[in-house]
Structure formats: C-alpha cells, structure tokens
Amino acid sequence: MSVTEMFSNIQGFLSADQDVREDIRKVVQVLEQTAREILTVLQSVHQPSGFKDIPSKCLRARELFCTVRNQIGDLKTKFPADQYYRFHEHWRFVLQRVTFLAAFVVYLESETLVTREEVAQILGIEVDRERGFHLDIEDYLAGVLIMASELSRLAVNSVTAGDYGRPLRISTFINELDSGFRLLNLKNDPLRKRYDGLKYDVKKIEEVVYDLSIRGLAKEPETGGDK
Amino acid sequence: MSVTEMFSNIQGFLSADQDVREDIRKVVQVLEQTAREILTVLQSVHQPSGFKDIPSKCLRARELFCTVRNQIGDLKTKFPADQYYRFHEHWRFVLQRVTFLAAFVVYLESETLVTREEVAQILGIEVDRERGFHLDIEDYLAGVLIMASELSRLAVNSVTAGDYGRPLRISTFINELDSGFRLLNLKNDPLRKRYDGLKYDVKKIEEVVYDLSIRGLAKEPETGGDK
Amino acid sequence: MSVTEMFSNIQGFLSADQDVREDIRKVVQVLEQTAREILTVLQSVHQPSGFKDIPSKCLRARELFCTVRNQIGDLKTKFPADQYYRFHEHWRFVLQRVTFLAAFVVYLESETLVTREEVAQILGIEVDRERGFHLDIEDYLAGVLIMASELSRLAVNSVTAGDYGRPLRISTFINELDSGFRLLNLKNDPLRKRYDGLKYDVKKIEEVVYDLSIRGLAKEPETGGDK
Amino acid sequence: MSVTEMFSNIQGFLSADQDVREDIRKVVQVLEQTAREILTVLQSVHQPSGFKDIPSKCLRARELFCTVRNQIGDLKTKFPADQYYRFHEHWRFVLQRVTFLAAFVVYLESETLVTREEVAQILGIEVDRERGFHLDIEDYLAGVLIMASELSRLAVNSVTAGDYGRPLRISTFINELDSGFRLLNLKNDPLRKRYDGLKYDVKKIEEVVYDLSIRGLAKEPETGGDK
Amino acid sequence: MSVTEMFSNIQGFLSADQDVREDIRKVVQVLEQTAREILTVLQSVHQPSGFKDIPSKCLRARELFCTVRNQIGDLKTKFPADQYYRFHEHWRFVLQRVTFLAAFVVYLESETLVTREEVAQILGIEVDRERGFHLDIEDYLAGVLIMASELSRLAVNSVTAGDYGRPLRISTFINELDSGFRLLNLKNDPLRKRYDGLKYDVKKIEEVVYDLSIRGLAKEPETGGDK
Amino acid sequence: MSVTEMFSNIQGFLSADQDVREDIRKVVQVLEQTAREILTVLQSVHQPSGFKDIPSKCLRARELFCTVRNQIGDLKTKFPADQYYRFHEHWRFVLQRVTFLAAFVVYLESETLVTREEVAQILGIEVDRERGFHLDIEDYLAGVLIMASELSRLAVNSVTAGDYGRPLRISTFINELDSGFRLLNLKNDPLRKRYDGLKYDVKKIEEVVYDLSIRGLAKEPETGGDK
Amino acid sequence: SEDDDEGASPSSAVLSAFKTFQVELDTKHDKYERLVKLSRDITIESKRTIFLLHRVTSVPDAKEVLAEADLKLDGVRLKIRQIAEELRGEDLYQFHKAFTPGIQEYVEAVSFQHFIRHRSLISLEEINARLVFLKEDKAETKDPAEQQRMQVLTFQVTPTDYLLGVADLTGELMRMCISSVGNGDIDTPFQLSQFLRQIYDGFSYIGNTGPYEVSKKLHTLKQSLGKVEDACYTLRVRGSEIPKHMLADVFSSRAALIDPDEGVA
Amino acid sequence: SEDDDEGASPSSAVLSAFKTFQVELDTKHDKYERLVKLSRDITIESKRTIFLLHRVTSVPDAKEVLAEADLKLDGVRLKIRQIAEELRGEDLYQFHKAFTPGIQEYVEAVSFQHFIRHRSLISLEEINARLVFLKEDKAETKDPAEQQRMQVLTFQVTPTDYLLGVADLTGELMRMCISSVGNGDIDTPFQLSQFLRQIYDGFSYIGNTGPYEVSKKLHTLKQSLGKVEDACYTLRVRGSEIPKHMLADVFSSRAALIDPDEGVA
Numbered sequence A, B, C, D, E, F: 001m002s003v004t005e006m007f008s009n010i011q012g013f014l015s016a017d018q019d020v021r022e023d024i025r026k027v028v029q030v031l032e033q034t035a036r037e038i039l040t041v042l043q044s045v046h047q048p049s050g051f052k053d054i055p056s057k058c059l060r061a062r063e064l065f066c067t068v069r070n071q072i073g074d075l076k077t078k079f080p081a082d083q084y085y086r087f088h089e090h091w092r093f094v095l096q097r098v099t100f101l102a103a104f105v106v107y108l109e110s111e112t113l114v115t116r117e118e119v120a121q122i123l124g125i126e127v128d129r130e131r132g133f134h135l136d137i138e139d140y141l142a143g144v145l146i147m148a149s150e151l152s153r154l155a156v157n158s159v160t161a162g163d164y165g166r167p168l169r170i171s172t173f174i175n176e177l178d179s180g181f182r183l184l185n186l187k188n189d190p191l192r193k194r195y196d197g198l199k200y201d202v203k204k205i206e207e208v209v210y211d212l213s214i215r216g217l218a219k220e221p222e223t224g225g226d227k
Numbered sequence G, H: 001s002e003d004d005d006e007g008a009s010p011s012s013a014v015l016s017a018f019k020t021f022q023v024e025l026d027t028k029h030d031k032y033e034r035l036v037k038l039s040r041d042i043t044i045e046s047k048r049t050i051f052l053l054h055r056v057t058s059v060p061d062a063k064e065v066l067a068e069a070d071l072k073l074d075g076v077r078l079k080i081r082q083i084a085e086e087l088r089g090e091d092l093y094q095f096h097k098a099f100t101p102g103i104q105e106y107v108e109a110v111s112f113q114h115f116i117r118h119r120s121l122i123s124l125e126e127i128n129a130r131l132v133f134l135k136e137d138k139a140e141t142k143d144p145a146e147q148q149r150m151q152v153l154t155f156q157v158t159p160t161d162y163l164l165g166v167a168d169l170t171g172e173l174m175r176m177c178i179s180s181v182g183n184g185d186i187d188t189p190f191q192l193s194q195f196l197r198q199i200y201d202g203f204s205y206i207g208n209t210g211p212y213e214v215s216k217k218l219h220t221l222k223q224s225l226g227k228v229e230d231a232c233y234t235l236r237v238r239g240s241e242i243p244k245h246m247l248a249d250v251f252s253s254r255a256a257l258i259d260p261d262e263g264v265a
C-alpha cells in the first residue's frame, strides 16, 4: 500500500468520524431543547403559585421525558455501541441535565433520591456499560448535585410561598446526600468542584431552617403524609 | 501595472481603512464618556435617598440620551453604511452599555422590559440592518442581561431604603426574563456566559424576597397599579 | 407584546443567523477540500521529477479552480450580499489559501505577480466590495506572502532538480515583492507578522543564488523574454 | 578610537546602570519588608478583638511609616533625580503597596479619603514630578483601589465583631469613591482592571448593609460628626 | 477638597498624559515611514547592480536623514524633556531602526563602526541624557547588531555580484565587533538575545570567506587603503 | 510553637536561602567574566594569523584557568556541600561554558577528547558527587557538545588559513564523538537538543572534507606529528 | 592497516567512556521514574485521606475517622520510606522535582489530620519527626556503630514543600468550615476563621520573599479566608436576631431534630 | 425514637448506594493510574529504541541494531499487552488519555524501525497486527469456543495516535538524514526527502480535518522537511563541482579514510 493510499484510508476514517460527530451534535441540540422545556415546566414550582400543583407539573414533565427517550433512542443509532466514551463529551453535559431533571421530578413526587436505575429507566438507557448506551456514574452524580442546588433554592422559595415544613424535609434529605458524597474519593475534577458546591447548599438550607426555628415556624416534617 | 504601482495603490486602501478606524475610535471615546455620565445619574437610585426621585433621575438620563443620539449620529458618518460589521468590534462594547442604560431607564419608569424597537428609538438607530446603523440582536440581549444584574443590586438596596414592595416586583420581572431567555438556543459565546450569570441574579432576588417573607415584610406587589 | 412573544421573535432571528453560519461552514468545508487537492497537485513541483511538467500541473490546477469558482459561487448564495464582513471570519482562512494557490499557479505559468484583479477573476469574485463577494485586500496580501515562502522552498528544490536558472529569477521576483511591501504601513496584526517572515525568504533565496554564483552555475535570468 | 576602546567605554556605562539597578533593588527589598510589617499590624483590625484598639494600631503603623520615609529617602539617593521613570518599574509595586497602607491608616483614623498630598507627606515624597521623587498618579489610584477591597473585608468583619455602624459608613464612603472613579477615562491597562474590581466591593458592602437593615440593626451613620 | 473635586483634578492629569502619548504615536508613525524609505534606498546595495553606486545611495540616504532629524525634532516638542524614559517605549523601536540605518550608511561609506556620537549627530539628538533627547546606549547597541546581520547578508550578495574582496573585509570588521561585545556584561534582556544572534552572522561570513578561499578567490583585504 | 513563630522560622529559612543565592549569583558573575576572557583568547585561533601560535594561546588560557579555580573555590564556600543540586541552576550554565573551554584547550593541545576527570582537575572540582563540588555528567557532555560546534567552525577557518590537514583530523575526532553520543539514551531535554546540533557539525565538517577531497587537497592527517 | 589499529584504540577509549556515561545516565533516569511513580501513589492516598477526614463534620465520633486516617497515613509513610531508600546517599534536590507533588499532598493530609486533632498547625519539625524510619532487615556489617547508622533512614520535607502543602490545607479548612456551618456547628467556623487568619497573616508576612509557587497560592488563600469570614459573618448576622443564650438552644434542638445521635461534641 | 428508626433505614439505603459508588469510582481511578504508569514505561523504552536505531547510520551492519531493537520492542509490546489486559471488556476510549502518550511513542519507534528495514511507511494495520496477543495461561473454562475467545487479546492503536506517532517519526527521519550526510551517505538523504515529502503531502491532504493535535504538528513537520530538502540541496550543489562519476569515488575514498570497515552498504 502506498503512502498516498494509506493517508487516503486515514482521511476516510477521519471524515467518517467527523460525520458521526456532526450527527451526534444535531441530536444533542434537539435534546437540549427538550431539556430546556422540561426545566421551564419544573422551574415554575419556585413561584408562590407553583407550590399548589406540583403533581400536575410532574405529570407534564413525565410526558416530556417520552420525547427525551425518543431522542436518546435516536442518539444511540448515530455511533457504534461500544464507542460510548469516544464521543462521551458530546452528550455528557445534556445527560447530566436530564439526569438532574429526572432526579428533581422524582424528588418532587416522592421526596426520595432517585437511583441510577430509575434515572436509566426514565431516560430509556442502561446502567451497565456492557448492555448499551448507559448512564456513567459520574454523570449520574453530577445530575444529583445539580438537583441539590435546586433544592436549596426550593427551600428558600417554599418559605416565601408559606410552606414551612418543606425546608426541614429538604434539610434532612440533603444532609443524607452529603453524607453519601463524603464516602466518595473524588479526584480534582469537575465532579469534585460541583461537590464543593453542595456544602453551600447544605449551609443555605441550614440557614433557612434556623430562620424558621427561631421564629417557632419549624414543624416536624410530616414525612409520612407526603410520601 | 508594475509591482511598485500595485503596492502604492494598496497602501492607499490601507491608509483609508486606518483613518476610518481612527475616526471611529475617537467618537466611541466621547460616547463612552456620555455613557459614564448617564450611569452616574442612574447609579444614585441605589442610595437610600435616591429612591425618592427616580422620575427626575430618569428625566435627566433621557436628556443625556439626546447627546448619545447626536454622538451615534456622528459615528454613522465615519464609515460606509453597509460596512457595519467590518468595524463592529469598535462600538460593540459601548453599544451594549448604552442599551443597558436605556433598558434601565425604561424599567425604572415603567417596570417593563424595553423592546429592541424602543432601544433603537432611544439611541436614534435602526432595528433592521437594511435601514442603516442598527442594534444587533446580540448586543440588545447583552444590554438586557447587564440590566438584570443591576436589578438584583436594586432589590438589595431598595430593602435598605425601606421599600419592601419593589423586590417582589423585581423578582416577578426577572423570572419572566429568565423564562424568556430559556426560549433561546444560545451558542457557546460571550452572550451565553453572560446569560449563565442571570441565574445568580434570580437566586439573589429570591433570597431577598425570602428575607422579607420570613419577617412578614413582603407585600404582594400591586402589579395592576404599577404597570 | 409579552416578554414570551418578544423572546420567541428573537429566537427566530437567532435561529436564522445560526442557520446561515451552519450553511457557510458546510460550503467552506468543501472549499477547503478542493484547496487541499490543488495544493497536492502544485506541491508535486517540488519533486525532482516535478520540474519537467509544470505546465501540465498548472493546467490541472486551473481545472480545479473551476470547482473553486463553483463552490464560492455557492457560498455567495448562503448570505445577504451586503453582510460580507459579518461572516468574514468563516471564509477568511480559506480565501487566503486559494489566493495563495492562484498566485502560485500564475507565478509558475508566467513568473509574474498575480494582481488582485486576476485572483478575483480566477476565483470568480469581485475586487470592489460594492460589486459583490470580493477579495479583501489584506487577504490578498496574506495569500501573496504565503506564496513567497513557497517560492523560497522552490528555489532550493529546483537546484536539487538541476535547474540552476530558476533561483535567480525567483530572487529577482522576491526582491521586487519585498520592495513593494516596504511601501506599506502595516498595523501590528497577523499580516505584519507574516510580512516579517518575508525577509527570511529573501535571505534564503539569496543564499541559494550565492551558492550557485560561487560555483559558476548562476546564469543571468533572461528577464526580457520571460516577462 | 578603536572598537575595543569604544566597547570598554560602553561597558562603563552599562556597569554603572546595572549598579544603580542593583542598589535600587536592595533598598526596595527592605522597603517591602517594612511594608509587610505595617500590613501585619493593620491586618489585625480584622480580628474580633482588633476593633477595640484601632487607634493604637494606627499609631504603631504611623511609627513604622517613619522607617518607610527613611528607606524611601535612601532610595532617592540611589539614582539621579530626573531619571525617575527610567527605573520606575523597580519601585512601582511597593509604592502602590505603601500608598494603600497610608490610605488605610488615614481611613481608620478619620474615615476620609487620603489625598495624594497626604500620601506624599506620609511617605516623605513629592506630588509634583518637578520637585523630586514623587507619587505617580496612577500609583496613587492603584493604592486607593487596593484599600477599597480591604474595606469590603472590613465591613464583613466588623459585623462579626458586633460593630454594626461601621459597614454603613464604609458603604457611603465606597460609593463616593466609585462616583469619583467614574469621572475618570481610564485606558485599558492594569489600573482599569483593578477598577473593574471596585464594583464587586461596592456590591459586597451593599449586601452587608442590607443584611443589617432587614434585621433592624442598621443605624444611620452619624456622618456629620465624623467628617 | 471633595472626592469629586479630587477626581476631577486627577482626570485632568490623565487626559493630558493620554494626549501626549497620542501626539507621540503620530510623529513616530511618520518617522517609521521615513525609516522604511531609507531602508529601501540602502537595500538596493544587495542587488548585483547595486554594488556599483554605493556612494550615490549613501548620499541619497544622507538626504533622507535630514527628514529624520526634522521629525525627531518634532518628536522632542511633544513631551517634557526630562520625561524621556516615561515614554521611551513609544520610540524605542524606531530609534533602533534609524540607528541601524545610520550605522549601515557609515559602514558603506567608510567601513568603520559608527560611534554613538556620530549616530547622535546624524539623528540630530544628544549622547548625554542630561543635554536633551538622547540615544540610549542599549538602543545604540541594538542598532549596531541589526547592522551586523545586514552585513552577513551583504557578504553573501557581494560574492554574487562578483566582489570577492568585500566578504574578507566584512569578516575582519564583524570579528572586531564580536570581540567588542564580548567585553560587555549584558543582562538577560532583549539586547542579549540579539547579541546571541551575532555569532550566527560571524559564522555565516566565515563560511563565505571559506568558500572563496578554497576556490582561490580570496584576496587579502587591502585594509591599509580602505581605512 | 505558635503559628507566628513557625512562620518566623520559615521566613528565616527563606531569607537565608535568598542570601545564599545572592552570594552565589555574585561569584557566578565574575566567573562568567573570566570565562569570556578565556573565550576571547581562544577565539583568536579562528583568525588566519591565529593558527600560528596556538600553543601560546593555550598557555595563556591555562593561566586564566587558575583564576577559574580560585573563583570556583570561592563558589564552594557559599553553600552547604551536600546541597549542590539545590542551587545547580545558578552555575549550570557557566560550568558548561568553562567545561567547553577546558575541552577546547585540551583539544588544541593534544587533539584528544578531554575526560571528565581532566575537566574536573582543570576546574579544581570533583568527579564524584560524594567527594564535593563536582562536575555533573550532563554538564560535562553539554560542554563537550559546545566544543564540537566550535570545532566545525575551526575546520572551516583552518581551510581559510591554508591548513588543509586539520579538517580531516577534526572529522575523525568528531565522528568518534558522534558514535559515543549515539550510545546514550537522552531524554527530551536540553542535552538532547544540543546533541541534535552535533549532527549539523558532523555534516558541516564532512562538507569541508569533501571540498578538500575533490580538489585533491585532503592529506592523510599526520596525527603522529601533531600530537 | 596501521590507520585502522591506531584509530581503533583511542576509539574504544572514547566509546568505553561513553558506555559508562550511558550506565550513569540510565541509572539516574530510572531512579527518577521510580520516584515519579511513588509520588503519584502518595498523592492518591493522601487525597483519599483528606476525603476521609472531611467526614468528621458529620459523624458523632471523630476518633474512628482519625484512626482510619492514621492507618492510611501509615501506608503513605511506607511509600515515603521507599523514597528515602531511593535517596540514600543521594542529593535530595537532584530528584526533588520527581516527588515534590506527592510530598506536598502528604503535608496537606497530615496537617489536616493534626488540625482536627489539636486545632493547631503542625510544624515542619513534627512532620519530619514522623519520617524517621528504622531499617528492619539485618545490616550486613558487624560494626555496631555502622549498624546503628545504617538502621536509621530519614526523609526531610523541605520548607517550601511544607509551605505549599499548608497553603493547600487552607482550601480544605475552608471546605470544613462551610460543612460545619451546614451541620449546625457554630464554634468550629469561628475557630477556623481565627486559625486561617493566622496562616494568612503568616503568608503575607512571608510575602513575595518565598518561591514563586508560594506567592502564586496567596490569591487562593485569600479567597478561602474570605469565604470563612463570610460564613462567620452570616452566623453572626443571623444570630443577631435572637438573644445569645437562645441561639445555643436553637442549634442543639436543631441538631436533635436531624438525628439525636449525631450531635457533634 | 420513631423518627430515628424511620430516618435510619432510608439513610442506610442512600449510604449503601454510595458505598457501591465508591467502589466503582475507586476501581476506575486505580485502573487509570495503572495505565498511566504503563504508558510512562512504554514511552521510556520506545525512546530508547529510537536512540538505538539511530546507530544504523554509523555501524557497518544494520542487522545487529535492528535485532536489538526487536528485542526492546518485544519488551514494549509486553507492556502494551498489560494495557490490553486492563482494557479487556472495557471501552478503550474511557481510558484513552491515560495511555495515549506511550502508544504514540511506540508508533514512532516501530515505524522508525520499519522504515530502516523496508524504506516504507508501516501501516496502521501492520502495527495492530503485531498487537494481537495469545494468552499463555490455561483458561478456566472448558468450553473450547470460549477458550478460543479468551485466548486472544488485541490492542487497537487509534488512527489519531497512529498519525501523531508518524508525525513525530518525521523528526527522527530528519535527524537520520543529517547524520547520513555527515557520514558520507549520499543515497539515504534523497530517499528520505522523497519519503518525507510523501508524508508531508499526506498530512497536507488531511489538513485541518484531523484532530487539533495533528494540525499542531504540521508546522514542525514542514520544518523537518525543509531541513531534509536543504541537505539534499547541499549535496547537489557541492556535487555540482565535479563530474558525477568522480563523486562516488570521492565518497568511497572518504569513507575508506575514516574507517575502512565502516562503509555503509
């Protein structure tokens, strides 16, 4: 094989690679659009009026997750199944976003921490790398941390909306989450940086609980009834 | 044509171009001066005493916008009308600043979001590129985002000044703005980065509202009357 | 108009802009491919055997310039004619490359400096900005400088190939070019930096001529006949 | 004169210059040491206990400024008086530091903005370049900006120390400073960058005042008496 | 004096400074233009035909140095005489260029090294800093080193032009220069870097002399007659 | 021990360290001066007249090496003997220079490669690290490579001086050196870069030998007689 | 030929010299590589220890965590011992670049543990005292003095590595402070702010006289201090709304609310 | 209390989930670290092989050097085999950053050896064909098909790593060219210039469509080619002074002069 032929082959490989990336980028873009739509639905819980009909908002979000599933299904067809990490950077960001959204919906519905299995199911993907397009553990954790930050905002806004019980329940939940993260040996990577942010969320929520306590507004969270 | 003649001609082109840029730079400098003056007028609303006579400050700012219009009018004469984007970088920064100032004045006057048309009118320029010196849409959006950050500061300072209603109205306004931006599909550019800052403004204002609520100081904004 | 409507409109503008850029990028990509093909054709003149059939290589390159013309023709249709500078950065690089290639072909054919007019004609574009898609003067100069560096390589390789007359003609040519550039008052920009490289090319070629002279291999270029 | 003689002469010039620089560097080094000592004294005001004896700290700093004056006096003897700008870079940094320290002492003593004249007097130097070793205006401004950032830290720590009045006075002061800077037409240089940091200090202090206001802890600063 | 007044005063200082710099930049620009013209005149000595009338080229250059003197005279009026080093960076580059040109003319005329005094006289400036606008010693040395590099080029081209005696004389001259520089104790600055380039010039010229020697073309330079 | 005391201790250590470095720098500076003097003595061998009295030049250099020994002796007293590598960077450069000079002298005297032991002896230092101030192997090799480059220059100049035997002997010598270096596994470090230069020296000398060969000027090196 | 013979003998002199050079260079390079690898191991284990130590703000009893950290740090010290063995008889600074990252991280970990235990800054001497190793294997010589000497192996952390490790420690302290606030611990933040301010003062006292890497960390250090001061400020401001004696009640009841067993002592 | 019990059970659910996460993350990180170390080893040995190979321009017989290089490269391949073992069942790209420097250096070494032997560019397929490893140890399963599958272990160099290795190869070829001229070898430089020009044309054909790291190397590649072209130019110019048939004589007598036994074939 001549040098020219060899370079032609490689050029072929590179072009194919670029085409794949282009295809992925396009699907990811529509996926981001859907993610923004779900976010808009869920963001409204922060508004005073929004606290009333959380269930209906969750339903609406669940519907939109169908679209997400379809779009991820489309994404899977764009590259060889065993080269997930080759193109990981392309969908990493959006996958963390939709994981966050799934975790947020599950929290709003049941005040529990979504498991990696549940997220995978909501997104129509796998947990184990061997079984196909999967949810990387670091992406799952990143999504959970984004939710923690959203919950600290929710604690603040639920007080504004007059719901004094929620911040205490959020506090319990987020403390548990924090304990979980302490078990992990994170490298100096983006996840570690995000986890550092969790401490501020914990602190913020603690301050809200404190504010309620000194005013005698803190009630034992009635976890039983809500779940 | 000899090589020397060719290059003499070319030098003519290059000199002309450099002269144009020099002229533009000079006008932009005085424009920046005026922008700083308007800012000084408007900044005083942050001071406790400043809340009393917002209308008069707005009037004063409106007067200074006449100067802005004249200076932009002058700017227009410095280059061929259809080469806007060739020299865009020269005035981009200051145009975003005056857009912010216009948006801020309009907000202070009416608590509404200035439209691109209004900004264009206040600055004496066009909305449509075809019709002359215009306001690029990204510059308009950048100006609006600068204002959002100014409003979070205003929310804080209005509490200090004893105005407890304003933060709630600002909160509503900024939430609406945030929803608006979520409709946009921004590229990974400076505008996107600026937009990422918006969520901190939203959060900050929510915390102000929270502080008022928990102390029973929050009053429902009487939106009807104000708008 | 509500905030939502405003932002929906804006999204329309932004999408249109992004679509235009996407279209431009695609055409530019194929244009770059053609440019690389022409380069491959012309680079073969550096090979010992390549010196024999320069004319046929030029013919082949000329054919490929038809493709370039078509592709640039296509490019023109992707954006409004009067927004050249808005999207300039997208095609600037490739336009300098094809200018270089055009200048190189013309030099190989006739040992003269291509004029901006000729380049424009070869590329099927305009010289005057007012008349349509044109060749910016700085891009023309950048292309010429790229060629100068290619000529210093050619001087070396023509000696290796046993052609002792060519370096002398190249030397005269490049000296003339250098004098031309010295007429220009360049800003401290990429073009200036490129021009600073020209003096190395001049020196390199002079040393080639020296090596030939001292060995009695230098023949006076028969300038009269060639030009 | 032979080439060797010429270069021997030149070596004389160069050696003299290098000796001067060496001398300057040594004095600057001990000046930096003194500056660090003053800083250590003044930084202790940030400690809860430190708020009680600000006057005694200022006295101690004033004493150390005697040393500064002596050291600068020494510095002046190291180079010809009219070559200030030739060696400016050597002492620029430390001069900004001691200006900051002087400005901080004056603020702690009287809560006023030190003038350039006062700084010059504290440092034992001139204001007018013509009259000798002077304080360059940009260095004065840089020193003032360093102080602004120190004051935002002081506002925070005085609250921690239970002093609720000070932040309000700092706020008024820093706002005045900000207005002052807005009168300036700064180039795009290090000073401009430093000035951009001022707005964060302003905001930070406003938030402190806000926190005090909403809790009813803010007392109007008794400006009349202090100034 | 109020803070506002203080800052108004300061703005006065800053504006004056900026105006001075603007004025200097303009004069420097025309000076650069003249320098390029002199260079074009002198560059032609490198061409085969150029060796014939070196004297007339030198005369032409001498004439253009009148213009240089006028322009530098103009430059001097733009800033206070004793603030040379404050604005040094603005004209440093062009002063090194015209020093090089002066040194080159003197070498072409008499094959001697121009002294700092001679350069100062040619440029109409001073040697001693105390006496006015002067030629900094490092700028003089930089100019001399630029000439050294030009001479290595001249050695090469004089062989091409059939002048076999000149390279030997240049070799002697440049060796003397190299010995001179070896007497200097240079700091690790741009000048040192430039000086490091000198050894390449020395080596290049030695190789030219070698090429002549081995072919029996080297004649002993008749040093007595030339100097 | 309090934090303050601990930092005082460390500051003490750092100051002591800086003092040591300052002392070292001063000795190194005078050492560099001596090295330049030896270089000036040895450089003269490149001149046509210089070939006659190489032995006397070597004697003169040998004398100057006494000074070098004294200065290095002084250097040794400036830091603890077992912390050689802590301050290595300070004298590394000059040690390579004097190693080169020692190697050059030895070559000129005996046309042999100086051993590390010999260099150490000439410089009055050790070979083994354990025994005191020593010559690091990489510095020895660097010095040898600098000499190789000087020898390629010497080969060129000895032809100019009419000595046709020397280049052949240099060629043999340098080829042997090259074979030696090929045995080493160099990292991508400065030494590797320098070694890459050796190939050019070998090439240059080969070209000289070639030039002599085709002219029948190459004589068998009479190594016996020269040594 | 004669030429050949004559050429061969000096030739082998040069070549054999270069063969010894090759051995010397390769030995050094291989040692360097081994040290780099040890340093990476030390870095990873030290980082993990730091992560482990952060758990103290959330568990009822710090002892367990500290004991676990002791175990981990013992493991790290074994690695440092290996470095010390590699450096036996060498000039430490010749290979310093190879292991400095690991040692800095170890200083960070060990000083963090020390702070948690003693609320003070560990000194360089204390750190070095723990890096004196006894050789376990039998010495080959029979001279007791020689045997004695052989049996002790020390590693000296340089003051600069110590400073850089301590500078990074402040980042961990800041994280610990925020966590403490988040867990309702109102004493630790004030202690931390006091301690961090001392370290900051120490670093400003050293200023730019230290090596460049130290000055580079000053900015981050100042930011960490700022975050801790802000946390204390917030505690004070919020605490201002009720009388002080009530504050403690609120926090203790708060802690009880979350988990009665998890009150931090 | 009830609260305590109720709180504890979900708490342990979350915590036990995180304990499994910890194991997963640590496993991955440890594997990454092992790969980094393997990569460093591969880099060092490949570099040493390249150095060894440069000796071919100065020794009478290239065979010995090539054989020695074969041995070294076998050692490197054992390390790559270890990488392949680490990657068994993994997505190669998940750990790609850990070992890409070593692999690129291996490509450089192996393609350099190939060029010396065959005067041609080794293909990616040829490189990968040598990275198919057979498992020596007995497979635990008795199913022959399974056993078959288990016994083959492959490592695939990515096209990008191949390109980057080849780009660096050109630097070594340039060095070899200069050495050849220095040793009086007049054929190799022309062969090399031809070969390098092909590679350069290949890279310009790919242009900026490849990854960024490739485009970054284009400049160095062009410089190397320039140096080789200059060397050929010099040979031609100097050769121009005598008739061609004499040239060979001159060089052969030249080679004889230095060392009669060392004439390169």
Ligand SMILES: [Mn+2]
Pocket: G108, G168, G169, G171, G172
């Ligand atoms: Mn850390």
Ligand SMILES: [Mn+2]
Pocket: H108, H168, H169, H171, H172
């Ligand atoms: Mn390599």
